[in-house]
Amino acid sequence: MTTTTLDQAAERRKRIEAERRRRPESDVWLRVLTRALDAAEQPVWSTLDPRLPSARHPDAPLLHEAFVAVDRGPAGRLVRGLLKAAASTAGAGAASLAPLRGRAVEPVDLLAAAAAEDTDRLAATAERAGADPQAFVAVARLAALPLLRGCAAALAAKLPAGWSRGHCPACGGWPAVAELRGLERRRVLRCARCATGWELPVLVCPFCDERDHARQVTLAPEGEENRRRVDACRTCQGYLKTLTTLAPLHPWAVPLEDLATIEMDLAVQERGFAPPAAPGFAPAVRIVAADGALARLRGGWA
Ligand SMILES: [Zn+2]
Numbered sequence: 001m002t003t004t005t006l007d008q009a010a011e012r013r014k015r016i017e018a019e020r021r022r023r024p025e026s027d028v029w030l031r032v033l034t035r036a037l038d039a040a041e042q043p044v045w046s047t048l049d050p051r052l053p054s055a056r057h058p059d060a061p062l063l064h065e066a067f068v069a070v071d072r073g074p075a076g077r078l079v080r081g082l083l084k085a086a087a088s089t090a091g092a093g094a095a096s097l098a099p100l101r102g103r104a105v106e107p108v109d110l111l112a113a114a115a116a117e118d119t120d121r122l123a124a125t126a127e128r129a130g131a132d133p134q135a136f137v138a139v140a141r142l143a144a145l146p147l148l149r150g151c152a153a154a155l156a157a158k159l160p161a162g163w164s165r166g167h168c169p170a171c172g173g174w175p176a177v178a179e180l181r182g183l184e185r186r187r188v189l190r191c192a193r194c195a196t197g198w199e200l201p202v203l204v205c206p207f208c209d210e211r212d213h214a215r216q217v218t219l220a221p222e223g224e225e226n227r228r229r230v231d232a233c234r235t236c237q238g239y240l241k242t243l244t245t246l247a248p249l250h251p252w253a254v255p256l257e258d259l260a261t262i263e264m265d266l267a268v269q270e271r272g273f274a275p276p277a278a279p280g281f282a283p284a285v286r287i288v289a290a291d292g293a294l295a296r297l298r299g300g301w302a
C-alpha cells in the first residue's frame with residue numbers, strides 16, 4: 001500500500017466519522033457504504049479486465065454488451081458482508097435481509113443484475129426470498145460499486161472523446177453530483193455508480209437535454225451559493241446537486257458527498273423536483289462468474 005493510499009484511507013475514515021456524528025440516523029447506510037468503499041480498494045476489484053464488443057452505439061456506455069469476469073470468492077464475501085451489515089440494524093426492511101446470507105442469493109447474479117440496473121430482477125429475487133425489495137435493491141446497488149469502479153478504472157483510457165450525454169460514458173449511470181471544478185469552474189458530472197467524471201456545459205439538463213435556460217432554475221442554501229447549489233429543470237423536473245471543488249473528488253468521496261448533501265435533496269423535492277425514475281442507460285453488461293486461478297490463466301474471462 002502506498003502512502004497516498006494510506007492517506008486516502010485515513011481521509012475516508014475521517015469523513016465517514018464526521019458524517020456519522022452529523023447525522024446519526026445515516027449510521028446504517030454508512031456502515032454498508034463503508035464496506036463497499038473498503039472492498040473497492042482491494043486488488044481483486046482493481047484488476048478487472050472488461051472485454052468490449054467490437055462496435056458500440058454512440059449513446060451506449062462502454063460497458064454495454066461488455067464481458068466482465070468476476071471471481072466467485074470475493075463476490076460472495078462482498079455480498080454476504082453487505083447483507084450482514086445492512087441486516088444488523090433495527091429497521092424491519094433491513095432486518096429482513098438477514099436470512100439471505102448464505103442462501104437464496106447467488107452473489108455473481110446479484111452483481112450482474114445490479115450492474116445492468118435490472119431492478120425488476122433484483123426485486124423478484126428479494127420477493128422470492130421473503131426480503132424487503134427496497135432494502136435489497138439498495139444493498140445490491142452498493143454491492144456493485146467495487147465492480148463498476150474497477151471496470152471504470154480499467155476503461156478510463158477508452159472513454160469516448162467529446163461525450164455529451166447526461167449518463168455516464170463508462171457504466172450508463174446518472175450523475176450523483178456535478179463539480180464546478182477549479183478556477184475555470186468547468187462542470188464535471190460524477191457518476192453515482194462508478195464515479196467516472198465527464199464534462200457537460202452548465203446550461204444543459206443531463207436528464208432531458210433541455211438547453212433553454214428559462215426552463216432551468218438554481219436553488220441554493222442561503223449564503224452558500226458559491227459553495228453548493230442545485231440546478232433543477234422545469235421540463236423534466238430532474239435536478240442535480242452541484243459542488244464547487246478545487247481538485248477532482250476522489251471516487252470514494254462521490255457517494256459520500258451525495259449522502260452528505262441529502263438536505264439539498266429534501267429541499268428541492270419539497271418543491272416538486274425528483275430524481276429520474278428510469279436508469280440513465282441500463283447497460284446489457286455480461287458478468288461471468290469465474291474461479292480465481294482459472295480466470296487469470298484464461299486472461300480475465302472464461
Ligand atoms: Zn458510471
Ligand SMILES: [Zn+2]
Nearest residue numbers: 205208233236
Ligand atoms: Zn430536464
